[in-house]
Amino acid sequence: MSKISSHNELGRELELFDTFEDAGSGHVFWKPRGYKIFSNLSKWIEFEHKKRGYLTIKTPIIYRSHLWETSGHKQMYSDFMYLFRIKKEDMDEEWGIKPMNCPAHILLFKSKRRFEKDLPLKFFELGLVHRHELSGVINGLLRVRSFTQDDSHIFVKKNQIGKVVKEVIEFVRYVFKMFEIENIKFFLSTMPEKHLGNENVWREVERMMEDALKDAQVNYEINPGEGAFYGPKIDVEIKDAHGRLWQLSTIQIDFNLPERFDIKYYKDDGSKERVYIIHRAILGSLERFIGIMLEHFQGKLPLLFAPYQIAIIPVKNTPKEVEYAMKIKDNIESITNLMVEVDILSQEKTVSKRILMAEKKKYVYILVIGEKEVDENKVAIRNENMTLNDFLSKIKGEYEKWFSLTNF
Numbered sequence: 001m002s003k004i005s006s007h008n009e010l011g012r013e014l015e016l017f018d019t020f021e022d023a024g025s026g027h028v029f030w031k032p033r034g035y036k037i038f039s040n041l042s043k044w045i046e047f048e049h050k051k052r053g054y055l056t057i058k059t060p061i062i063y064r065s066h067l068w069e070t071s072g073h074k075q076m077y078s079d080f081m082y083l084f085r086i087k088k089e090d091m092d093e094e095w096g097i098k099p100m101n102c103p104a105h106i107l108l109f110k111s112k113r114r115f116e117k118d119l120p121l122k123f124f125e126l127g128l129v130h131r132h133e134l135s136g137v138i139n140g141l142l143r144v145r146s147f148t149q150d151d152s153h154i155f156v157k158k159n160q161i162g163k164v165v166k167e168v169i170e171f172v173r174y175v176f177k178m179f180e181i182e183n184i185k186f187f188l189s190t191m192p193e194k195h196l197g198n199e200n201v202w203r204e205v206e207r208m209m210e211d212a213l214k215d216a217q218v219n220y221e222i223n224p225g226e227g228a229f230y231g232p233k234i235d236v237e238i239k240d241a242h243g244r245l246w247q248l249s250t251i252q253i254d255f256n257l258p259e260r261f262d263i264k265y266y267k268d269d270g271s272k273e274r275v276y277i278i279h280r281a282i283l284g285s286l287e288r289f290i291g292i293m294l295e296h297f298q299g300k301l302p303l304l305f306a307p308y309q310i311a312i313i314p315v316k317n318t319p320k321e322v323e324y325a326m327k328i329k330d331n332i333e334s335i336t337n338l339m340v341e342v343d344i345l346s347q348e349k350t351v352s353k354r355i356l357m358a359e360k361k362k363y364v365y366i367l368v369i370g371e372k373e374v375d376e377n378k379v380a381i382r383n384e385n386m387t388l389n390d391f392l393s394k395i396k397g398e399y400e401k402w403f404s405l406t407n408f
């Protein structure tokens with residue numbers, strides 16, 4: 001078995017990211033190639049949320065501390081939180097950087113009257129959160145101090161929990177299937193000894209969640225007593241190409257924050273009723289997910305997310321070959337937003353060396369263009385010849401597997 005490169009090694013070789021320990025330990029600096037992955041992943045995951053009726057929002061990074069007291073984060077997570085005083089003009093008060101997006105989403109939920117017909121209401125944010133991890137555990141993209149969650153809060157009535165949870169389970173399965181990961185396991189964690197809320201409600205909601213797992217026909221296990229103090233949850237574990245397990249998605253029911261923030265909806269008869277909140281993330285942290293996928297695919301990610309996508313190498317760089325190479329580039333760019341690079345700079349090197357260089361960068365497609373390809377309107381990919389038209393429809397198909405241009 002060949003050696004598995006770590007995402008840190010791949011990140012260096014492929015020039016994807018840096019962490020500049022000196023300037024910002026635990027924070028990711030994306031280089032242009034790495035940002036390509038991050039940006040396309042962000043666009044795609046937001047697009048998938050839109051398709052399913054989620055409403056995208058964007059909320060601030062810093063907040064007055066009293067919000068974190070209301071949410072309970074300050075009392076429970078202050079070790080991980082960045083709290084600081086702002087002394088400006090006539091202000092002298094404590095503020096905190098968000099370690100989670102929930103309170104911000106709740107403020108937006110509360111910003112107007114919500115009625116029964118508005119539920120379930122699904123807010124989605126690519127939310128940047130900061131948590132102070134200890135320096136000993138910091139590792140590249142896998143353990144960082146600031147990261148972007150594909151975070152959602154779904155506001156529901158109790159009897160909607162089962163249906164919504166089932167939809168999220170199916171969403172999770174879809175997302176990993178797109179990344180060729182079919183080995184997924186779900187864990188339902190139930191009421192712990194120390195918990196908030198009424199035991200009957202816990203058991204009722206746990207049953208709804210288990211029924212959702214059964215209905216979706218997924219592989220699951222129950223972790224008795226392992227739920228959060230505020231509600232039962234489902235965690236998702238995937239197995240990568242090297243057999244390693246990663247915990248990524250999470251779906252959590254919350255009996256606590258709706259009380260703390262006193263959030264309700266109006267029923268048709270004018271009375272008010274408590275809402276339930278489902279916290280859920282699918283990729284989890286985009287930074288961590290990219291780290292895991294870099295290792296899973298060993299740098300050669302699916303075409304849309306690959307840092308190096310399509311390289312064209314004109315054999316002799318004759319005007320005729322270069323012109324044809326530029327035509328292919330224009331053709332691909334007119335039907336996708338993929339990155340096509342024509343190698344005309346390293347012409348002093350032999351063709352085999354230039355191909356080797358492109359292979360080291362893990363380009364998904366390396367097209368070699370010689371006199372013959374130009375004359376026959378073809379492209380050569382790894383000793384295989386195909387017509388330019390066939391190649392273009394192949395690329396278009398791979399691209400549209402993720403999303404069609406009209407919706408992008």
Ligand SMILES: [Zn+2]
Nearest residue numbers: 100101102279
């Ligand atoms: Zn949350």
